[in-house]
Every structure is written in structure tokens, then in C-alpha cells.
Amino acid sequence: MMTHIGPTPHASTRPYPIYFCTSVGGGPRDHHAIFVEKGDDKSGTVYQVTGSMISGFTFEVKPVAKLEDSCILKSTERIGVVDAYRLDEFERVLSAITPPPKQYNGLKRIPGMSARACQDWTADAIAALKKAGVCIPEQE
Numbered sequence: 528m529m530t531h532i533g534p535t536p537h538a539s540t541r542p543y544p545i546y547f548c549t550s551v552g553g554g555p556r557d558h559h560a561i562f563v564e565k566g567d568d569k570s571g572t573v574y575q576v577t578g579s580m581i582s583g584f585t586f587e588v589k590p591v592a593k594l595e596d597s598c599i600l601k602s603t604e605r606i607g608v609v610d611a612y613r614l615d616e617f618e619r620v621l622s623a624i625t626p627p628p629k630q631y632n633g634l635k636r637i638p639g640m641s642a643r644a645c646q647d648w649t650a651d652a653i654a655a656l657k658k659a660g661v662c663i664p665e666q667e
Contacts, residue, residue, distance in 0.1 A: 542608035543571070545662055547653060551599035552645070553579070559649035561656075562594050563609060563617070569593050574618075576626040576648045583629035584648065586622055606653060607662040617661045624652050 544564045552558035560575035570592050578584035591597040609617050627643035630636065656662035 542610050542663070543614075544605055545607050545609055545656075546594075546603040547606050547649070548573075548594065548598075548603050549601045551601060556644065556646060557601060558598070559646045561621075561649060561652060562603070563614075564594075573597060574621050574652070576645050578626070580627070580630040580642065580644060581633075584626035584645065586624075586626050588618065605665070607657075607664045609656075609661055609663065613661055616659070617656065620655050620659050620661055621652050624648060624655055
């Protein structure tokens, strides 16, 4: 399931920087997400899964005015760029990655379920974007 919060503008033709982001999570591990910076004012879109291992996760596309205002940001790492005309493909690749399902009934682990959270989904998402050629690594 995907939650799309607000419009996704496609006004520019320049490549947009893509960042791997870590922020303070709701549990013992940091939250991981992908951020695409679309505006000269540092605005953009966060792509992430939200939820928990107890309830399951949902894919979310969230426009933000500034990344650091939307979470308690710990770090960002620029991982490449996406061409503006490929943003729809970028979102299709991400929405095709299944968010981690519910893995617990109460406090009891569901048998046969491996532990997966936002960190795992984000790693899979970055790999899929690179494999699809949508996340273009930058030349150093």
C-alpha cells in the first residue's frame, strides 16, 4: 500500500540530487529514508516506509519544505541524481518494493517471518533504483 501526501511537482528539467537519510527513529534503530531535493530552496520529497514490525509498514511519498524540518535528522549521504523527466519511473520503482509486513502478534514473533524494517526497505530501494538506472551515480 502507498500513501501519497500532497502533489509531486515536476517543474524542473535539471537532475535532482538523491540522498540516503538517517534520522532519529521511534525505537532502538535509526530511521532510514530517501530524499530527492527538487527545489533551490532545499524542498523536495521523502520516500520511506512508516510503521512498525508489530503493525506492518506502508510506503509513503511525502513532500517537505526542508528535510531537516521534517524529522530529527542525523545524517545525509548524496547517492546520485535522478533526471526530472524520470521521477514517475523513480516512484514506480519504489512503489514496487513491498514494504515489510506485520511480523509480530502482540509481542510474539510470527513464525517464519524475518525481521525487516525501514532500514531493510531503504537498502532494497536504493539497490533497485541503481539497477533500474534511475539513480545515476555522480562522477567524482
